[in-house]
Amino acid sequence: MVQTNNLTFQYKKSKHVFSFPNISLEKQDNLLILGKSGIGKTTLLHLLAGLLKPSNGDVIIDKMNLSSLHDNSLDKFRGQNIGLVFQKNYAIQSLNLIDNLQTRLFLSKKPINKTLIDTLLMQLGLDSHKKSKINELSVGQLQRLNIALSVIHNPKVILADEPTSSLDDENCKIVIELLIKQAEQTNANLIVITHDNRIKSFFQNSITL
Amino acid sequence: MxxxxxxxxxxxxxxxxxxxxxxxxxxxxxxxxxxxxxxxxxxxxxxTNLGEIDLVIGAKGSPLQLVLASVLHLDNPTGNISYKEAKKISKNPMIKSAVPISYGDNYKGFRIIGTNEKFSPLYNAKLQKGHVIKNSMEVVIGSTVAEKLNLKIGDTFLSSHGLIENEIEVHATPFKVVGIFKPTQKVIDRLIITSLESIWDTHNHEEEIYHGHHHEGEEHQDHHHENHANHNKEKKDHHHENHVNHNEAKKDHHHENHANHNEEKKNHHHGSHANHNEEKKDHHHGSHANHNEEKKDHHHENHANHNEKKKDHHNENHLNHNGEKKDHHHENHLNHNEEKKDHHHESHANHNEEKEITSLLITFKNLAAFLTFPRKINKQTNMQAALPKYExxxxxxxxxxxxxxxxxxxxxxxxxxxxxxxxxxxxxxxxxxxxxxxxxxxxxxxxxxxxxxxxxxxxxxxxxxxxxxxxxxxxxxxxxxxxxxxxxxxxxxxxxxxxxxxxxxxxxxxxxxxxxxxxxxxxxxxxxxxxxxxx
Incomplete structure (x- = not known):
């Protein structure tokens, strides 16, 4: 459940004020947010994730108003309830694949359930790369690891920023289907922000900034 | 995780x-x-190495060098001072204790120090094993020495001349380890302590070796070594025997000897040593014959005198020869003297006074002595006084x-x-x-x-x-x-x-x-x- 009310944001050194349409998602609702570069897509995503504080308005996730949270409690809330997927995929370089997932669970203070991890890795086709270092993975594998990292802790919301823009058509389809499937399995809302029109057809709800 | x-x-x-x-x-x-x-x-x-030493008296030279040599045992000593004078100074009422030390030898780089029983208390050193020095040529060693050289009670070793390890100038008389000090973490740990007499003894022997060497060549040096080794073990008794023989039977022999001597020289010296047998005599004859042809004028003079008045010659010889000689020799000569001339006595009396030590370590009774005493020494004697703490x-x-x-x-x-x-x-x-x-x-x-x-x-x-x-x-x-x-x-x-x-x-x-x-x-x-x- 994600809800925003009259959300506006202004960067410190800029006069431009971003104002965003209200969003209201029920359980299991997915949303595609389309828009050109520079229109504030990533800003909106960071506001939703609590990484930026809105100038005005509120973000409410699972009945929790992010404006009421500060510093450590916000970090904790984000870690436990939000999964983030980035454009170019990234994981902690010094840790191997399985350690990345365990670190993710450790930091969000969720129990480390090895069978759950194994099942997830099987579904994503990463089970043979558990001990691989991050720089040994291909782009596609990294993308799937990123999806794993964003859902492993059973988040309420999965926020994806241009998850497919650097992928070819085939991988684009695989990734978006995996994302939707994982969101479904964990009962999470999936919000994808993109300028990639190829994935339009996978979503019922979409807004354009 | x-x-x-x-x-x-x-x-x-x-x-x-x-x-x-x-x-x-x-x-x-x-x-x-x-x-x-x-x-x-x-x-x-x-x-810590200063111990209780307030003042060091030694030969003139650098005061720092004197302190380094006598207190820290690091540098070479400045020279020697007369034991007689040192003894005189020791009697000063301001002095609580005065410890003479004498240097000259080392064993594998560890210094051998001739001193008396008052040395170890300066460093609070207590015996761990064995007993204190009772006789000449006995040593008590510091813990580091014992450990590094793996020396035990009863071990013997030959020292070498100088303060640095060398194999060229090795003394013939072995030292015997009779005691080992407990570790003190002070300089005494790496010293070999012996009596003053031992140092004087070794150096006299060395002198003799030196002479023998000159007269008789290399072959004879070995022979002398053995000789001295025997000397040490048997020592005085042995000498006595010798001289008993000598004195009873060989007065004539001496004369004979000297008769020979006119041609050949100093046989009578060797005569006083243990193995005075015929075989050897011959040997000496030979070497001296050579010697006369080649060497030293003063010897010839000697013999010139000798021809005329034998006993004077004896006297001179002993003076030359002995330099700073040791007790058993004295006894030797005393035996001789009983039958012979008085001026022998005189020469040996001189002898005693010529004993030398390296320095004197002094502890004062009170602080006032610091002001007057060093100045007195420096002004009135040919020695110098150095304050270790100051240096x-x-x-x-x-x-x-x-x-x-x-x-x-x-x-x-x-x-x-x-x-x-x-x-x-x-x-x-x-x-x-x-x-x-x-x-x-x-x-x-x-x-x-x-x-x-x-x-x-x-x-x-x-x-x-x-x-x-x-x-x-x-x-x-x-x-x-x-x-x-x-x-x-x-x-x-x-x-x-x-x-x-x-x-x-x-x-x-x-x-x-x-x-x-x-x-x-x-x-x-x-x-x-x-x-x-x-x-």
Whole structure:
């Protein structure tokens, strides 16, 4: 459940004020947010994730108003309830694949359930790369690891920023289907922000900034 | 999974950075610890080795040299002083105790010191095994000597002349170990203590060897060695026997001898030695025959005199020969003298007074003596008095400046290594900015990230400290093994826990300072900006 009310944001050194349409998602609702570069897509995503504080308005996730949270409690809330997927995929370089997932669970203070991890890795086709270092993975594998990292802790919301823009058509389809499937399995809302029109057809709800 | 594990994995994944940090840090730790160790060893050695010695009296020369030689046993002595005069000084009422010491020999680089029973109390040295010196040629050794040379009670060894180990000038008379001191951590640990008489004895023997050598060539030297060895073991009795024979039967023989002597010389000297047999006599005859043709004018003069008045010749001979001779010889001659001339007595009386020692270590009864006594010695005698404390303080001032300079260099290196640490850490934090941002989105707090960095730094500091400590130990071990001579001279103080702790804390402060400067960006980090700038 994600809800925003009259959300506006202004960067410190800029006069431009971003104002965003209200969003209201029920359980299991997915949303595609389309828009050109520079229109504030990533800003909106960071506001939703609590990484930026809105100038005005509120973000409410699972009945929790992010404006009421500060510093450590916000970090904790984000870690436990939000999964983030980035454009170019990234994981902690010094840790191997399985350690990345365990670190993710450790930091969000969720129990480390090895069978759950194994099942997830099987579904994503990463089970043979558990001990691989991050720089040994291909782009596609990294993308799937990123999806794993964003859902492993059973988040309420999965926020994806241009998850497919650097992928070819085939991988684009695989990734978006995996994302939707994982969101479904964990009962999470999936919000994808993109300028990639190829994935339009996978979503019922979409807004354009 | 824990913060520790993440830190550990981070360290492992950056071996080059880790190595550089550890290396640079351990280098400055090595310098700091090394200097501290040298400094404290030096200071300790100087202070404790003074013992209760207030004043040193020795031959004129550099007072510092006198102190170094007689108190720290490091330098060569300035020369010798007369034992008779030293004894006179010792009777001064201001003096609590006066310990004569005499130098001259070493065994494998460890100095042999002739002294009396008052020497070891100066250093509070107690016997661990064996007993005190009772006879000539007995020694009590310091614990370091016993350990390094693996000497035990009852062992014997031949000393060599001079203060540095050599195999050329080896004395013939063996010393016997009769006691071993407990370790004192003072200079006495690396000394070999014997009686004054032993030193005089060895040197007289040496003189004889020297003479024999001249007269009779190499072949004879061996022979003499044996001779003297016999001498020592059997000693006085043996001599007595000899002389009994001599005296009873051989007065004529002597005359005969000297009759021969007119042609050949100093046989009667050898006659006084143990193996006065015919075979040998012949041998001497031969060599002296040669000798006469080639050598020394004064010998000829001698013999010229001899032809005319035999007994005078005897007298002269003994004077020349003996130089500073020893007791059993005296007895020898006394036997002779009983039957012979009075002027023999005179010459031996002189003899006693010519005994020399290297220096006199003095403890005063009260402080007032410091003012008058040294000046009196310096003015009224041909000896000098040096105040060890004053001289060593002066020396410490000079070397202290050196230590200070090296210390500053070490601090500078510590500072530089701190800067290197800061720069590489700062760079690493920048490079890892995305990692940190990512960890924050996983739910990590700022505090957890800082903890992670601190763990990494602590591991590096710990490893660097271990390595540095090890390197210092290994370094000193090798240095002292390479310079073996010095090893016998220096007792390395172990660093006290406080000193190690001090260095540790200093390094830690530096690391914490540079780390917090480098970590600061983490606290100020804007996750949103970092994540938006992903490339």
């Amino acid at each position: 824990s913060i520790w594990k993440i830190s550990f994995q981070n360290i492992k994944s950056k071996p080059l950075y880790t190595f550089l940090s550890i290396f640079v840090l351990s280098l400055s730790i090595v310098l700091l610890l090394g200097i501290q160790q040298l400094k404290s060893s030096f200071k300790h050695q100087m202070n 060593l303080d002066k020396l410490y001032e000079y070397t202290g400046a050196g230590f200070k300079t090296i210390s500053w260099i070490a601090y500078l290196i510590l500072l530089i290594s701190g800067m290197i640490l800061f720069i590489s850490l700062y760079k690493m934090v920048k490079e890892r900015a995305f990692d940190f941002a990512l960890l924050r989105t996983y739910g990590a707090s700022n505090f957890q990230l800082i903890k992670m960095m601190i763990y990494e730094e602590l591991t590096i500091v710990f490893l660097a400290f271990m390595l540095g400590f090890l390197l210092v130990k290994i370094g000193f071990f090798f240095i002292f093994n390479i310079l073996k001579v010095n090893y016998t001279q220096i007792i390395l103080q172990d660093l006290s826990f406080t000193e190690i702790l001090q260095t540790g804390i200093l390094v830690l402060i530096m690391v914490i300072l540079s780390s917090s400067l480098a970590i600061y960006p983490i606290i100020k980090m804007n996750i949103s900006t970092i994540l938006s700038n992903e490339k």
